[in-house]
Amino acid sequence: xxxxxxxxxxxLAQVDREKIYLWxxxxxxPETRENALLELSKKRESVPDLAPMLWxxxxxxxxxxxxxxxxxxxxxxxTLTAHxxxxxxxxxxLLQCVASHPETRSxxxxxxxxxxxxxxxxxVSKTRPFEYLRLTSLGVIGEFRFWSGPGxxxxxxxxxxxxxxxxxxLVKTDEQEVINFLLTTEIxxxxxxxxxxxxxxxxxxxxxxLQKILLDDTGLAYICQTYERFSHVAMILGKMxxxxxxxxxxxxxxxxVRCYLRLSDNSRAREALRQCLPDQLKDSTFExxxxxxxxxxxxxxxLVKNLQEVPVTDPRGVVLPGQ
Numbered sequence: 001x002x003x004x005x006x007x008x009x010x011x012l013a014q015v016d017r018e019k020i021y022l023w024x025x026x027x028x029x030p031e032t033r034e035n036a037l038l039e040l041s042k043k044r045e046s047v048p049d050l051a052p053m054l055w056x057x058x059x060x061x062x063x064x065x066x067x068x069x070x071x072x073x074x075x076x077x078x079t080l081t082a083h084x085x086x087x088x089x090x091x092x093x094l095l096q097c098v099a100s101h102p103e104t105r106s107x108x109x110x111x112x113x114x115x116x117x118x119x120x121x122x123x124v125s126k127t128r129p130f131e132y133l134r135l136t137s138l139g140v141i142g143e144f145r146f147w148s149g150p151g152x153x154x155x156x157x158x159x160x161x162x163x164x165x166x167x168x169x170l171v172k173t174d175e176q177e178v179i180n181f182l183l184t185t186e187i188x189x190x191x192x193x194x195x196x197x198x199x200x201x202x203x204x205x206x207x208x209x210l211q212k213i214l215l216d217d218t219g220l221a222y223i224c225q226t227y228e229r230f231s232h233v234a235m236i237l238g239k240m241x242x243x244x245x246x247x248x249x250x251x252x253x254x255x256x257v258r259c260y261l262r263l264s265d266n267s268r269a270r271e272a273l274r275q276c277l278p279d280q281l282k283d284s285t286f287e288x289x290x291x292x293x294x295x296x297x298x299x300x301x302x303l304v305k306n307l308q309e310v311p312v313t314d315p316r317g318v319v320l321p322g323q
Contacts, residue, residue: 020047024054027063037067037090044097051101054094055108061098067091068116071133078125085129089136092117096140109181114141121190124197131199138194138205141187142212179216188213188223192236200249203240207255214262224266233263234276241278248289254296257281261299264306274307 023039026032044050054060071088074080095113098104108114117137123130182188187209194206210233213219223229237256244253260277263269280286282304290297 016043016047020050020053024057024060028059033063033067034087037087037094041090041093044093050094051098051104055098055104061111061113064091064095065113065116072119075119075123078123078127078130080125080127080129080133082129085133089132092136092140096136099140106177109177114181115185117141118186118190121194126199131202134194134198134202135205138202138209141182142205142209175212175216176218179213179219182213183219183222188229189232192232195236196239200252204249204252204255207240207252207259211255211259211262214259220262220266224263224269230263230269230272233259234269234272238276238278241280244289245280245285248286250289250293250296253286253289254293254299257296257299257303261303261306264303270306274309277303277307 020040020043023036026036027040040050040054047053054064067088068091071080071084074084095108099108099114117140120133120137123134191206191210195203195210198206214223223233237259240252240256244256260273260281264273281300286300290300
């Protein structure tokens with residue numbers, strides 16, 4: 001019985017593989033591409049080597065990029081429909097698969113493919129098709145699973161909605177390579193724009209990407225290298241704190257606090273934060289929001305401690321005047 005069951009499973013697996021090969025081939029045909037995008041996006045979690053298959057098959061990446069470029073005319077003026085958004089998000093989901101696989105990630109970055117997504121992050125329309133286009137694009141850059149397949153309401157992955165970013169899945173193994181790439185692009189100002197005016201979900205993802213850049217020493221040094229860069233980040237974070245005091249979101253606040261805490265590790269930024277840290281982070285404004293979040297409370301306490309001015313003393317331990 002066991003042998004029979006194993007044989008059946010093997011036969012079914014082979015049938016599935018044949019379907020995967022067929023769908024990949026169908027990506028090259030304009031008439032068959034839409035269905036192939038749909039089917040492959042459904043299988044991306046269950047086929048471990050789908051990314052190398054996509055990357056190394058003839059014409060596949062070009063076909064995915066064509067899907068992206070075909071949407072550009074619908075960005076300005078903003079005429080993107082739900083059907084168009086569904087289709088391109090399926091293509092983006094396959095690119096996300098390539099971006100997150102250890103065998104294809106470096107080549108994906110070397111080809112500068114994320115740059116094709118940046119026009120989507122520049123969009124400001126708040127309609128659902130555009131919102132989920134931005135979310136899925138951020139998902140490729142952040143290597144998250146945002147897209148659970150198309151539907152009439154363009155619903156993002158429910159796992160993401162329930163526990164957004166809790167796993168810290170961004171750029172796991174070769175993080176330095178990804179950070180170095182991102183710092184050569186406009187991703188920081190794009191994330192800051194979304195942090196200021198996006199939906200709560202897109203704000204949270206954009207803030208998390210900024211957080212991951214800051215957690216890298218090179219990223220922290222880059223942002224704190226000039227007053228203009230630091231002040232832009234600090235201004236947006238300050239606006240977010242003010243907005244969060246009116247419309248609380250524990251998951252978004254968590255990443256805002258972590259960004260502030262990491263900035264306080266830089267001596268120049270620490271001095272500036274002593275003057276510009278929002279009062280809402282110093283008083284009890286978020287006490288209720290953080291009631292059950294011990295991690296963020298510890299981060300906030302550490303931030304406040306880091307910003308406390310330490311009296312300067314002479315060699316005898318006497319506090320010097322004016323300190």
